[in-house]
Amino acid sequence: MPYVPLNDSDASLLVKSLIDDGLLVDESSAKGRLLKASAELFKSKGYDKTTVRDIANQVGIQSGSIFHHYASKQAILCAVMEQAIILNMARLRLALSLNETLKEQLHALILSELQAIILDNGIAMAVLVYEWRSLENENKQKILELRDEYEQIWLDILTQAHHQQLINTTPMVLRKLLTxxxxWTTNWYKPHGELSIDELAEMTLALAINNNLKN
Amino acid sequence: MPYVPLNDSDASLLVKSLIDDGLLVDESSAKGRLLKASAELFKSKGYDKTTVRDIANQVGIQSGSIFHHYASKQAILCAVMEQAIILNMARLRLALSLNETLKEQLHALILSELQAIILDNGIAMAVLVYEWRSLENENKQKILELRDEYEQIWLDILTQAHHQQLINTTPMVLRKLLTxxxxWTTNWYKPHGELSIDELAEMTLALAINNNLKN
DNA sequence: TAACAAACCAAGCACTTGCTTAGTTTGTTG
DNA sequence: CAACAAACTAAGCAAGTGCTTGGTTTGTTA
Known part of the structure; x- marks a missing residue:
């Protein structure tokens, strides 16, 4: 059974249902544009070097107007991260549901996370990973709960894979190494180069699985 | 032939010779204390959130006094990174020279880099990796030359390993994934927990090498 | 079209930032 | 001990920061 990828129409439907459920902010709304611009700036310049004036400029409003939508710059960071996890957790679960064997499910996890961090819709994911320390304590707690839930998806699959001897490394350690x-691909991978994301995912999968055995 | 580690006395001698050659700043000098304090703060708070007053406080001097030693805060960051590469490049080369087979040499690279980023002497290494975007263009160019030299050490070994089919992945891609x-271990690994650095290095090595073959 | 709320503007306040400057202390060397 | 340089202090400036405030515009609904 070959690996079943997540297609665009599935992904688009998923986003719509998340918006309808009030879990995800519509990108075309005022808040959505603000979040997207912020995520891009946070990723390229870093949270600290991004000023509220930068964000306002990118959106095309005055800096003071930002605080009509969010109480603080910190609240924007928090919202960006929350949105990133909610979207990608749903993507992960959907991708898992399309595949049956553990090897394919592991493949799905790796590819999904690569896409999440490399492709456009995943700028926010890079912010989540690399601006963690910019989160203030209270917000950190809140996002941590979501993050734990996200990590549990990975650990479930890796633990099963370990029992089946599909992988040799302790699930927790392997997860950290894979994370x-x-x-890190966000710092070197160029989407339109020689190496496709699919190929990269396969290479990464090959490292993770125990190729002593025939799987 | 088992893997030969780098012992403390070798490492200590290496540091002394680098200081004598004027390549490394002595940690006990005024500049050295300033660099160490800066590296620690840059790592824990980030470059942007670290103020010159923070650094001065840590060292025990006035903030203005810093500029007697370095022309700017940016120059301190640059010096921290330069020192990190110079020290760890020398450590890498020494560790390689102690081992003969490719598998052991790859082991040496992985362990050395893990130590560099986890242990005390390697705080600066974490700064190098995670504060790269805080470097201004001119400095980036300067550090990039050293960094390329450092990466070449890895690529040489990985290319040979690929020819010998010790590894299956393209050397460049494998290096990026390993980087x-x-x-990332700097964000989760605790030195005094259950997992030793040596074990972690072996697990990482096991992922990298092609275990279809007997090596 | 009246009423209202969401979205936004223009101006600026209080504070922090990197860095400067003029002068003092400390340590070393002929 | 005289002479000098390295190391440091004390005070503060100019620019930039997140955020506030009072008011205006825009869009929607009864």
Missing amino acids: GAIS | GAIS
């Missing part, structure tokens, strides 16, 4: 490897 | 996996 680093995957999130 | 991410190794540098």
Whole structure:
């Protein structure tokens, strides 16, 4: 059974249902445009170097107007991260549901997370990973709960894979190593180069699985 | 032939010779204390959130006194990164020279880099990795030359390993994935927990090498 | 079209930032 | 001990920061 990817129409429907449920902010709304501009700036310049004037400029409003939508710059960061997890957690679960064997499910996790951090819709994911320390304590707690839920999806699959001897490494350690490897791609991978995201996902999968055995 | 580690006395001698050659700043000098304090703050708070007053406080001097030693806060960041590369490049080369087979040499690279980013002497290494975008263009160019030299050490070994089919992945891609996996450890690994750095290095090595073959 | 709320503007306040400057202390060397 | 340089202090400036405030515009609904 070959790996079943997540297609665009599935993904688009998923986003719509999340918006309808009030879990995700519509990108075309005022808040949505603000969040998108903020995420882009946070990723390219970093949270600290991004000023509320930068954000306002990008959106095309005055800096003071931002605080009509969010109480503080910190609240924007928090919202960006929350949106990133909610969207990508749903994507992960959908991708998992399309595949049956553990190897394919692991493949799905790796590819989904690569896409999340590399592609356009995933700028926010890079912010989540690399601006963690800019989160103030109270917000950190809140996002941590979502993040734990996200990590549990990974750990479930990896634990099963470990029992089946599909992987040799302790699930927790392998997850940490993969987190680093995957999130770092945001610093070097260029989407329109020689290496496709699919190929990169396969290479990463090959590292993770125990190729002593025939799987 | 088992893997030969780098012992403390070798490492200590290496540092002394680098200081004598004027390549490394002595930690006990005024400049050295300033660099160490800066590196620690840059790592824990980030470059942007670290003020010159923070640094001065840590060292025990007035904020203005800093500029007797370095022309700007940016120059301190640059010096921290330069020192990190110079020290760890020398450590890498020494560790390589102690081992003969490719597998052991790859082991040496992975362990050295893990130590560099986890242990005390390597706080600066974490700064190098995670504060890259805080470097201004001119400095970035300067550090990039050293960094390329450092990366070449890795690529040489990985290319040979690829020819010997010790590894299956393209050397460049494998290096990027390992960079991410190794540098990310700074965010989760606790030196005095259950997992030793040596074990972590072996697990990472196991992922990298092609275990279809007997090596 | 009246009433209202969401979205936004224009101006600026209080504070922090990196860095400067003029002068003092400390340590070293002929 | 005289001479000098390295290391440091004390005070503060100019620019930039997040955020506030009082008011205006825009869009929607009864």
